[in-house]
Structure formats: structure tokens, C-alpha cells
Amino acid sequence: MDPRQDKKTDVKKLIDKVRALHEGDRYLIETHGCQMNEHDSEKISFLLESMGFLPAPSEEEADLIVINTCSVRHSAEDKVYGHVGRLKHVKKTKPDLKLALCGCMMQRKASRDYVLDKFPQVDIIFGTNNIYRLPQLILSSDENDSLAMDIEDNYSDLDNQLQANRSHPFKSYVNIMYGCNNFCTYCIVPYTRGREVSRSMEDIVSEVKDLALEGTKEITLLGQNVNSYGKDLDDKSSFPELLRQINAISGLERIYFMTSHPKDISDELIACYKDLDKLAPYLHLPVQSGSNRILKKMNRHYSREDYFEIIEKIRQLDLKIALSTDIIVGFPGETEEDFKETLDLIEKVGYDNVFTFLYSIREGTQAAGMEDQVPQEVKKDRFQRLLDLVYREQRKKYESLVGSHLEVLVEGVSKNNPEKLTGRTRDFKLIHFEGPKDLIGQSIRVVVKDTSTFALEGEYIEASRS
Ligand code: SAH
Ligand code: SF4
Ligand code: F3S
Numbered sequence: 001m002d003p004r005q006d007k008k009t010d011v012k013k014l015i016d017k018v019r020a021l022h023e024g025d026r027y028l029i030e031t032h033g034c035q036m037n038e039h040d041s042e043k044i045s046f047l048l049e050s051m052g053f054l055p056a057p058s059e060e061e062a063d064l065i066v067i068n069t070c071s072v073r074h075s076a077e078d079k080v081y082g083h084v085g086r087l088k089h090v091k092k093t094k095p096d097l098k099l100a101l102c103g104c105m106m107q108r109k110a111s112r113d114y115v116l117d118k119f120p121q122v123d124i125i126f127g128t129n130n131i132y133r134l135p136q137l138i139l140s141s142d143e144n145d146s147l148a149m150d151i152e153d154n155y156s157d158l159d160n161q162l163q164a165n166r167s168h169p170f171k172s173y174v175n176i177m178y179g180c181n182n183f184c185t186y187c188i189v190p191y192t193r194g195r196e197v198s199r200s201m202e203d204i205v206s207e208v209k210d211l212a213l214e215g216t217k218e219i220t221l222l223g224q225n226v227n228s229y230g231k232d233l234d235d236k237s238s239f240p241e242l243l244r245q246i247n248a249i250s251g252l253e254r255i256y257f258m259t260s261h262p263k264d265i266s267d268e269l270i271a272c273y274k275d276l277d278k279l280a281p282y283l284h285l286p287v288q289s290g291s292n293r294i295l296k297k298m299n300r301h302y303s304r305e306d307y308f309e310i311i312e313k314i315r316q317l318d319l320k321i322a323l324s325t326d327i328i329v330g331f332p333g334e335t336e337e338d339f340k341e342t343l344d345l346i347e348k349v350g351y352d353n354v355f356t357f358l359y360s361i362r363e364g365t366q367a368a369g370m371e372d373q374v375p376q377e378v379k380k381d382r383f384q385r386l387l388d389l390v391y392r393e394q395r396k397k398y399e400s401l402v403g404s405h406l407e408v409l410v411e412g413v414s415k416n417n418p419e420k421l422t423g424r425t426r427d428f429k430l431i432h433f434e435g436p437k438d439l440i441g442q443s444i445r446v447v448v449k450d451t452s453t454f455a456l457e458g459e460y461i462e463a464s465r466s
Contacts, residue, residue, distance in 0.1 A: 011132055011135060011158065014135035014136055014139065015047075015050055015051050015135050017135070017139060018051040018052070018135045018138050018139060019050075019051050019052040021139075021142060022051060022052055022053060022063075022064075022138070023052035024052060024054060025052070025053050025054070025063040025064060026053065026054055026055065026056035026061055026062050026063050026064070027045075027048045027053040027054070027055065027056060027062060027063065027064040027065070027066065028055070028056045028058075028059060028062040028064070028065050028066070029041045029044055029045055029048075029065075029066045029067075029068060030065070030066070030067050030068070030083065031068045032067070032068060032069055032070040032076060032079060032080055032103070033068070033069070033070025033072065033076065033103065033104065034070065034072070035173055035220065035222055035258055036175075036193075036222055036224075037068050037069075037070060037103055037104070038167075038173065039164060039173040039175065039222060040068060040102075040103070040128065040131060041066075041068050042164035042165050042166060042167060042173070043131055043159075043162040043163070043164045043165075044066055044068070044102070044131055044134065045164075045165040046162065046163045046164050046165040047131065047132070047134055047135070047162065048064070048066075048134070049165060051135060051138070059087070059090055060090065060094075062097065063096065063097060063098065064097070064098045064099075064100065064138075065087065065090075065097065065098070065099050065100070066100045066101075066102060067080060067083060067084065067099075067100070067101050067102070067103075068102050068103040069101060069102070069103035069104060069105035069106060069111075070103060070104050070105065071104040071105045071107075071108055071111060071188045071192050071362070072104070072187075072188060072189065072360075072362075073357065073358075073360035073362075074360045074361070074362075075360065077105055077111060080101075080105060081114075081115075081118070084099075084101070084115065084119050084122070085118075085119070087099060087121070088119070088121055091121045098123045098124065098138070098141060099121055099122050099123050099124070100122075100123060100124035100125070100126070100134075100137075101115060101122055101124070101125050102125070102126045102127065102128070102131070103127075103128060104128060104188070104189070104192035104193070105192075106125050106126065106127050106128075106151060107127045107128055107129075107151060107153075107191065107192040107193070107194075108188070108191060108192060108364070110363055110364070112125065112151075116147070122147065123141045123147065123148065124137045124138065124141050124147070124148050124149070125147065125148075125149040125150075125151070126149070126150050126151065127150070127151040127152055128155075128192060128193055128194075129151075129152040129153070129154055129155045129156050129159060129178070129193075129194055130150055130151070130152040130156050130158075130159065131159055131162060132156065132158040132159055132161070132162060133150045136150075137149075137150060152194075153194050154179065154194035154195055154197070155178040155179055155193075155194055155195075155197045159178075160199055160203060166211075166216070168411065168412075168441075169214070169215050169216070169441060170215060170216060170217045170218065170409070170441040171216065171217065171218040171219070171220070171409070171411070172211050172216045172218070172219050172220070173219070173220050173222050174204060174207055174208055174211070174219050174220070174221055174222065175199060175222050175223070176198065176199055176204055176221045176222065176223045176226060176229050176239075176242065176257075177196055177197060177198040177199060177223035177224075177225075177226065177228075177229050178193060178194070178196070178197045178199075178223075179193045179194040179195045179196045179197055179224065180193055180195075180196060180224035180225060181195055181196045181225075181228070182224070182225060182261065182299070183299060183366075184288075184298050184299050184300060185297065185298055185299045185365060185366035185367040185370075186298060186328060186331060186359060186362065186365060186367040187362070187365060188362040188364070188365060189224055191364055191365075193224065196224075196225070196228060196231075196232055197232060198229050198230050198231070198232050198233050198237065200233065200237070201230070201233075201235075201237045201241070201242055201245065204221075204242065204246075205242075205245050205246065205249070208246050208249055208252070209249055212249050212250065212251035212252050213251065215251075215441075216251075216252070217251070217252060217253040217254065217409060217441075217443065218252075218253060218254040218255075218256070218280075218409055219246070219252065219254070219255055219256070220256040220257065220258055221242075221246075221255070221256070221257040221258070222257075222258055223257075223258075223259070224259060225259065225260070225261040225264060226239055226257045226258070226259065226260050227239055227260050227261055227264030227265055227266065227269065228261070228264050229242060230242070238268075239257075239269060240266070240268045240269050240271075240272050243255065243257075243269075243272050243276055243279060244272070244275075244276065246278075247276040247277065247278045247279065252278055253278060253409070253443060254278060254280045254409065254426060255276070255278045255279050255280060256280050256282060256428070258284060259284055259286060260283070260284070260285060261286075262285055262286075262287065262300070262302045262306065262307050262310060263300065263301040263302045263306075265285070265310055267313070270310075270313050270314060270317065273314070273317055273319055273321060274319065280426050280427065280428065281319055281320055281321040281322060281426055281427045282321065282322045282323075282324070282426070282427045282428040283314065283321055283322070283323055283324075284323075284324045284325070284326075285307075285310070285323060285324075285325055286325050286326035287304075287307055287325045287326070287327065287345065287349075288300060288326060288327060288328050288331075289327070289328065289331060289334070289338065289341075289342050290304050290338075290341040290342035290343070290344055290345030290346070291304070291334070291337070291338035291339075291341040291342060292304055293333075293338060294331055294333070294334055294338050297331065297332070297333060297367075297370070298328075298331060298367075299366070304341065304345055307345070308345075308348070308349075311323070311349055320427065321427070322352040322353070322427035322428060322429070323349060323350075323351050323352055324351055324352055324353035324354065324355065324428075325346075325349070325351055325353075325354055325355070326354075326355045326356075326357065327342060327346070327354055327355070327356050327357065327386065328357050328358075328359050329342075329356065329357070329358055329359060329379055329382045329383045329386055330358055330359040330374040330378065330379030330382060330383070331359045331367065331374070332359070332367055332370035332371075332372050332373050332374065333370065333372040333374075334359075334374055334382075339382050339385075342386070343385070343386065343389055346386075346389060346390065346393065347389070347393070350393065350397070351390075351393065351394075351397075352394070352397050352427065352428075352429065353394065353428075354390040354393075354394070356383065356386055356387060356390060358379050358380070358383050359374070359379065361373070391453050394453055394454075395451070395453050398429070398451035398452075398453070398455075398456055399451055401429075401448045401451070401456060402448050402449065402450065402451060403447070403448060404447070404448050405445055405446070405447050405448075405461065406425045406426070406431070406445070406446055406447075406448060406458070407425065407426055407443055407444075407445060408423035408424065408425055408431055408433075408443070408444055408445070408446045408458070409423055409424055409441075409442075409443050410422075410423040410435070410439045410440050410441065410442055410443075410444060411423050411424060411440070412440055413437070413440075414432050417432065419434065420432045420433060420434055421433055421434070421435050421437070421439060421440070421460075423444075423446070425456070429455070429456055430454065430455040430456065431446060431448070431455060431456040431457070431458050432455055432456070432457055432458070433446050433457070433458040433459055433460050434459070434460065435460040439460070444460060444461075444462065445460075445461045445462050446458035446459065446460055446461060447459050447461055
């Protein structure tokens with residue numbers, strides 16, 4: 001018998017126990033951070049609902065509030081501290097409210113200790129690798145008035161078995177691997193998510209098949225470095241092979257993945273864009289810096305020349321693949337010359353989208369100990385110059401699309417204008433347009449009429465698929 005089955009039965013028993021005590025209680029999850037956290041929150045939500053909890057419309061009406069935290073930059077941690085601080089008052093007026101903290105910050109001893117010291121009102125703490133422990137933690141917290149806490153450094157196989165409440169019926173995240181082995185010198189993620197563990201191809205494909213049967217049209221495969229998928233498995237599983245198998249699943253229309261590391265991108269993967277009709281023409285390929293000196297200090301294992309070579313291979317496919325990237329400004333030792341090389345790389349590549357970050361010192365990482373930290377004013381000045389360039393380039397890209405007819409998967413009502421709908425083009429650009437709400441979840445055709453820096457404005461023409 002599969003030993004996982006045994007443990008699963010234990011979790012099931014605990015779930016029933018919590019249900020007997022909490023059926024009908026209201027929960028709210030507030031998520032900070034990246035898609036990985038968003039998807040973890042979907043799993044937490046599924047688990048809570050299987051224990052009888054119901055969603056709460058507001059913090060005031062919640063019996064359990066879960067804050068899923070992010071550590072990637074100092075500002076992300078500050079937001080969480082602010083948030084927990086505000087909840088102190090809610091808890092005062094409602095002493096029975098349970099407050100749970102989870103996610104990347106809880107994996108870091110320093111942040112955890114700070115929380116324990118400053119916010120004694122927290123009832124439950126768990127980490128990124130043991131979400132399945134939540135039923136037990138709720139029971140412990142019921143029994144004792146003290147904190148119920150459990151953290152595991154590395155991913156636990158039981159988490160692989162968790163189902164998720166997808167926030168959209170037509171698009172879903174799917175984990176393909178957990179953790180990261182790369183130790184880029186600025187980055188906290190390897191410390192918060194543990195070492196790389198790939199899910200079996202069989203588990204992933206069966207999850208995607210089930211999703212497609214339930215109406216999912218778009219999936220995003222999640223991993224910190226998807227190109228190294230399968231390297232830790234005994235069989236010959238690889239990322240391109242996984243993509244080929246997923247491409248064969250009927251009902252799916254679009255496959256995206258996040259994130260691929262330039263050092264591991266292979267010709268075989270690049271060829272997938274040509275061979276696999278569902279692989280969407282979009283690649284997020286974080287470069288971080290355009291300077292070889294800085295790339296080396298970041299431990300990225302590629303040079304700007306290597307990066308240009310990859311971009312050239314992608315361009316040669318002639319498939320109009322949209323490119324996006326992440327840039328860090330003000331890494332220790334970054335000179336004006338290094339920064340100019342970053343600006344130059346951005347201009348040469350011509351990205352569709354650039355995510356920009358001010359370098360933030362993360363205690364415990366190698367870069368935190370580097371002596372030549374860049375002064376804050378210099379960082380801020382470079383950041384502004386970077387934004388000016390990025391917005392200018394992005395606008396040019398978007399303007400060149402005016403008049404094009406594009407396929408759009410309609411995602412919902414626009415956040416800024418309730419009269420409009422919002423969707424994504426196949427190459428992942430945001431587009432707003434007027435249309436009836438029953439288009440949500442459908443693939444339609446839209447003509448681009450206008451553009452801003454961050455989105456396209458269009459006009460609905462017709463449904464593009466039956
Ligand atoms: N695994 C992914 C993304 C990890 S975090 C990858 O390798 O691409 C997302 C982005 O946050 C990174 O690409 C990087 O640009 C940024 N980032 C990570 N640590 C940072 C830090 N200490 N300061 C500023 N930005 C950081
Ligand atoms: Fe962080 Fe680098 Fe791992 Fe990405 S690849 S999560 S930037 S250490
Ligand atoms: Fe994601 Fe933040 Fe953790 S970016 S992996 S939630 S540190």
C-alpha cells in the first residue's frame with residue numbers, strides 16, 4: 001500500500017474532528033507575495049472549506065484570519081507587520097478570533113522571532129512546506145491558549161496531495177516543483193522554500209487533465225526554476241517532455257510557466273514554442289542585471305552575451321514571442337557603468353514588460369554581507385531612470401499593436417472601470433474592452449484601439465472559439 005495513503009487517512013480524521021468543532025465558522029485569507037503564495041492560499045482555502053469553514057466577507061466577520069506572508073524584500077515584510085499590527089485591534093474587540101500566519105516569512109527564524117515578540121496575539125504559525133498540518137494546528141490552538149506552531153525546512157510529500165480552490169474556473173496554477181537550489185546571492189527564497197523537489201510527471205499530468213475536464217483553459221506551471229524540473233527524479237522526466245505531455249491534453253488552450261532561469265534554458269525548450277500549439281508566446285526570463293561583473297557577484301551563472309544568445313534564438317523562431325524580465329537596481333558594488341549596461345541590455349532586447357526592484361538587503365544571504373552597499377539616494381536615482389526607460393519602451397511596444405486583432409481570454413470585470421471587461425492576450429498583455437459579462441471565461445477576438453503604459457484598450461469583435 002502507498003504509505004502516502006496512510007498519512008492521508010490521518011489528515012482526513014483530523015479534518016473531520018475540526019469540522020465537528022468549527023462547521024460554519026468564517027475564514028479570510030490575505031495573501032502577500034508571488035504566484036507560489038497565491039496558489040498555496042488556494043490550497044489553504046480548500047483545506048479550510050473541507051473542515052467546514054465558510055468564506056468571510058470582511059475581517060470583522062471572520063472567525064479565522066490567515067495571513068500568507070512574503071519575505072522577498074524588506075518592504076514586503078513591513079507590509080505584513082503593519083497588517084498584523086492592525087489586527088491587534090480587531091482581536092481586542094473579538095477575543096475568539098483566531099489569527100494564523102504562514103508563508104515565507106514564517107520560514108525565517110528572525111522574522112518569526114520578531115512576530116512572536118511583538119505580536120503575542122498570533123494563535124497559529126505554519127510554514128510553506130507543511131500546509132497539510134493546519135487541521136492539527138487548529139485543534140492544538142483550540143485545546144491550549146498558547147501558540148500552535150509547526151515549521152518544516154523542506155517540502156513535505158503530503159503537500160503534494162493537497163487540492164486547491166481555484167480562484168477562476170478557467171485558469172489555474174499548477175505546481176511542478178518546490179524549492180530552489182540556486183542561491184542567487186541577493187535572494188531569500190532558497191531559505192524560505194527549501195531545496196528543489198520535482199513532482200512526478202504522472203501527478204502533474206493527472207492534475208492538469210482533471211482541471212481541463214472541469215473547464216480550465218489556461219494553466220500556469222509554477223516553480224522557482226522550471227528548467228531544472230525533473231533533475232532530481234530517477235526517471236528521464238524533463239521540462240520539455242512535461243510540456244509535450246501537457247500540450248496533448250484536450251480542452252486546454254494556453255500553457256504558461258514561471259519562472260525559467262537563463263542558465264538552464266535549453267534548445268529543446270526553445271523548440272517547444274514552435275512545436276507545441278498550446279504553449280503561449282510569452283517568456284519571462286529574469287536577467288537581473290546587464291553587467292557581467294554584477295551577474296557574477298549575483299551568482300547567476302550566465303553572462304550578458306549568453307543572455308543575448310538565448311534572445312537571438314527565440315527571435316529566430318519568428319513567432320512574436322513576448323519577453324519580460326526582472327531587474328534589480330543597486331546590487332552591492334553596482335557602479336554607474338554597470339547600471340548603464342543594464343539600461344543598454346533592456347534597450348537591445350526590447351522587452352514587452354520589465355519588473356523593476358530596488359535591491360533590498362536580506363539578512364542571511366551572501367549579498368547582505370557585501371561591504372560595498374549602494375547608498376539609498378543613488379539606488380533611487382537609478383531606479384527612476386530605469387522606470388523612465390522601461391515605460392518609454394513598453395509604450396512603444398503597446399502602440400505598435402494598435403489596429404491588431406488579438407485573441408483574448410476574458411478574465412473578469414476591470415478593477416478600475418466596472419463598465420469594462422479585462423482579459424489577457426495570448427502573449428500575456430492586459431487588455432480592457434466593453435462587452436457583456438457572460439464573455440468571462442471565454443476566448444474572444446478583440447481589436448486594439450488605444451493603449452496606456454500598462455494595458456491595451458480594445459473593442460470586442462467576436463467569439464474566436466466554440
Ligand atoms: N525564482 C524566480 C523569482 C524569484 S523572486 C527567478 O529566479 O526569477 C522574484 C524577483 O524578485 C527576482 O527575480 C528578483 O528580481 C527580485 N528579488 C529577489 N530578491 C531580491 C532582493 N533582495 N532585492 C530586490 N529584489 C529582489
Ligand atoms: Fe531566488 Fe535565484 Fe532561486 Fe530565483 S533562482 S528563487 S532569484 S535564488
Ligand atoms: Fe514568493 Fe515572496 Fe516567498 S516572492 S517565494 S512569497 S518570499
